Amino acid sequence: MNLNYPSKLLEAxxxxxxxxxxxxxxxxxxxxxxxxxQDRAALESFGNSVIRLGTDLKFCRICHNVCDAEVCGVCDxxxxxxxxxxxxxxxxxxxxxxxxxxxxxVYHVLGGIISPMDGLGPSDLNINSLEERIKQGGINEIILxxxxxxxxxxxxxxxxxxxxxxxxxxxxxxxGVSIGDELEYTDEVTLGRSLVNRIPFTASSS
Amino acid sequence: MNLNYPSKLLEAxxxxxxxxxxxxxxxxxxxxxxxxxQDRAALESFGNSVIRLGTDLKFCRICHNVCDAEVCGVCDxxxxxxxxxxxxxxxxxxxxxxxxxxxxxVYHVLGGIISPMDGLGPSDLNINSLEERIKQGGINEIILxxxxxxxxxxxxxxxxxxxxxxxxxxxxxxxGVSIGDELEYTDEVTLGRSLVNRIPFTASSS
Numbered sequence: 001m002n003l004n005y006p007s008k009l010l011e012a013x014x015x016x017x018x019x020x021x022x023x024x025x026x027x028x029x030x031x032x033x034x035x036x037x038q039d040r041a042a043l044e045s046f047g048n049s050v051i052r053l054g055t056d057l058k059f060c061r062i063c064h065n066v067c068d069a070e071v072c073g074v075c076d077x078x079x080x081x082x083x084x085x086x087x088x089x090x091x092x093x094x095x096x097x098x099x100x101x102x103x104x105x106v107y108h109v110l111g112g113i114i115s116p117m118d119g120l121g122p123s124d125l126n127i128n129s130l131e132e133r134i135k136q137g138g139i140n141e142i143i144l145x146x147x148x149x150x151x152x153x154x155x156x157x158x159x160x161x162x163x164x165x166x167x168x169x170x171x172x173x174x175x176g177v178s179i180g181d182e183l184e185y186t187d188e189v190t191l192g193r194s195l196v197n198r199i200p201f202t203a204s205s206s
Numbered sequence: 207m208n209l210n211y212p213s214k215l216l217e218a219x220x221x222x223x224x225x226x227x228x229x230x231x232x233x234x235x236x237x238x239x240x241x242x243x244q245d246r247a248a249l250e251s252f253g254n255s256v257i258r259l260g261t262d263l264k265f266c267r268i269c270h271n272v273c274d275a276e277v278c279g280v281c282d283x284x285x286x287x288x289x290x291x292x293x294x295x296x297x298x299x300x301x302x303x304x305x306x307x308x309x310x311x312v313y314h315v316l317g318g319i320i321s322p323m324d325g326l327g328p329s330d331l332n333i334n335s336l337e338e339r340i341k342q343g344g345i346n347e348i349i350l351x352x353x354x355x356x357x358x359x360x361x362x363x364x365x366x367x368x369x370x371x372x373x374x375x376x377x378x379x380x381x382g383v384s385i386g387d388e389l390e391y392t393d394e395v396t397l398g399r400s401l402v403n404r405i406p407f408t409a410s411s412s
Contacts, residue, residue, distance in 0.1 A: 003301045006279060007272045009263045013255040020237045031226045033298055035259055036272070043260035047253040049219040053241055054249030057215045066213045066242070073212060092239055095209045 003029070010036075062133070064109040064126050065094050074098075074106055081105045083140040085133065087159065089113050089147065097145065105143070108133065113146060114155040122158055130159075134166045144172040209235070216242075268339070270315040270332050271300050280304075280312055287311045289346040291339065293365065295319050295353065303351065311349070314339065319352060320361040328364055336365075340372045350378045 003025070005011035010032060017028035035043060059065065060072035063085075067073065074080060074094075084105030088094055094107050110125040133139065144159060146152035160170055176194035177186050186194075209231075211217035216238060223234035241249060265271065266278035273279065280286060280300075290311030294300055300313050316331040339345065350365060352358035366376055382400035383392050392400075 003305055006297070006300065006304075007263060007274050009255070009258050009274060010272055013259055016252045016255045019252075021240050022233075023237075027228075029298070029301075031229075032259070033296070034227050035256060036263070036297070038260075040260035044257050046222045046225075047255075047257035049215070049222045049253075050241060050256065051250050051253035052215050053219055053238070054244070054246035057213060057242070066216055068213050068215060090239070091212070091242070092235070094212065095235075098212075099209055 062129075063107045064111060064129070065107060066091050079104075083138055084143065085130070085139055085141070086143040086145050087130065088145050089152075093145065105141075110146075110155070113151045114158055115151045122162075125155075127159070127162070131163060134163060134168055139166075139168050141169045141171060144170065148173075148175060268335075269313045270317060270335070271313060272297050285310075289344055290349065291336070291345055291347070292349040292351050293336065294351050295358075299351065311347075316352075316361070319357045320364055321357045328368075331361075333365070333368070337369060340369055340374055345372075345374050347375045347377060350376065354379075354381060 005014070013032045013035070014025065014028045017023055017031050018025050020028075023031070035046070038046075056068075058067055058069060060067050060075055061070055062075040063072060065072045065074065069076075075082075081104050085108050086097065086103060086105055087108045087110060088097065089110055089112060091109060094109060097103050097107075108126065108130045110127065110130075112120050112125050114120060114122060114125070134142070142159075142163065144156045146155050156172060164170060174197070175190060176197065177183065177190065183191065211220070219238045219241070220231065220234045223229055223237050224231050226234075229237070241252065244252075262274075264273055264275060266273045266281055267276055268281040269278060271278045271280065275282075281288075287310050291314050292303065292309060292311055293314045293316060294303065295316055295318060297315060300315060303309050303313075314332065314336050316333065316336075318326050318331050320326060320328060320331070340348070348365075348369065350362045352361050362378060370376060380403070381396060382403065383389065383396065389397065
């Protein structure tokens with residue numbers, strides 16, 4: 001549907017929304033027509049929330065997570081174990097791990113993953129600052145929490161090769177059968193890996 | 207997924223996007239994280255396009271369509287037949303009809319449809335201004351181009367009862383089998399109606 005717009009302003013807004021992932025011209029128009037029914041204050045609030053992402057949002061100077069101050073709430077929290085760094089690809093991964101409420105250490109957001117296909121090399125990622133954190137000492141463990149993909153494995157390997165000189169322990173997320181999954185539906189690579197890396201069973205295991 | 211946000215600004219933007227139809231918290235977060243990767247100028251342009259919908263966008267004082275001036279491009283176009291008014295429910299309907307390139311008259315946007323279920327009565331719609339346009343004379347035909355639903359039929363009937371005193375011809379969109387449709391998949395109400403309202407066949411009909 002290639003529509004002619006009765007207004008340049010309407011068209012401009014539709015084009016902006018159509019740049020978002022998964023939003024085509026037709027959906028963008030539906031969203032903008034919804035906005036048209038809102039009052040001026042609501043539109044101003046919406047627009048300003050987007051503008052402020054560019055002007056006011058900060059990135060933690062330690063772990064590169066988004067925050068509203070110089071240092072994020074996690075890095076600034078003395079109750080958290082500052083000697084364990086969980087290395088993740090993106091801001092979203094931090095949110096997902098925080099949501100499990102199982103982790104009490106701190107993070108380091110790489111801002112991507114080594115991917116030659118996308119032209120992303122080690123120099124495009126926040127690796128230098130990670131190295132600085134380790135050099136300063138006091139880090140006992142680096143948890144590599146990247147995706148279980150070829151790019152994730154490549155990045156894990158690169159980080160290990162470069163950073164293991166500092167004598168810090170490295171670990172990675174356990175791979176295995178998802179909790180709640182039936183064996184029948186588990187892919188064979190995962191199942192094979194979970195057999196090789198089987199863990200001692202005690203009454204409190206599951 | 208009920209996430210804790212590392213930043214109030216991020217959360218505010220996600221909540222704004224989550225007010226849009228068909229966009230939940232999870233999708234809103236994905237959209238905002240995409241925006242986070244844009245530069246400040248792009249975010250300002252996006253935000254301002256939304257704000258300007260409230261501050262700068264105008265509605266044509268004749269037909270109520272959106273436009274950038276006092277009078278829209280259609281009402282202002284002397285090559286278009288100003289004696290035929292096509293009555294539609296929304297701005298989007300104008301765009302859809304314009305897109306067919308089959309209509310050379312002008313429009314009147316009601317801004318809704320009579321729907322007691324949604325608490326929308328005749329006084330909530332742009333009917334007074336339509337009556338004024340007809341009263342001023344020079345209107346030969348009113349095309350009722352509302353949805354083929356019960357609410358559309360109710361609105362058609364109301365408009366006809368109220369406006370037919372001005373001796374203007376009324377018409378409505380043809381109902382029938384969609385072009386390209388097989389009879390097998392046409393619903394029986396439509397098929398019945400298209401039999402009753404059958405049209406003379408000539409070599410140039412289809």
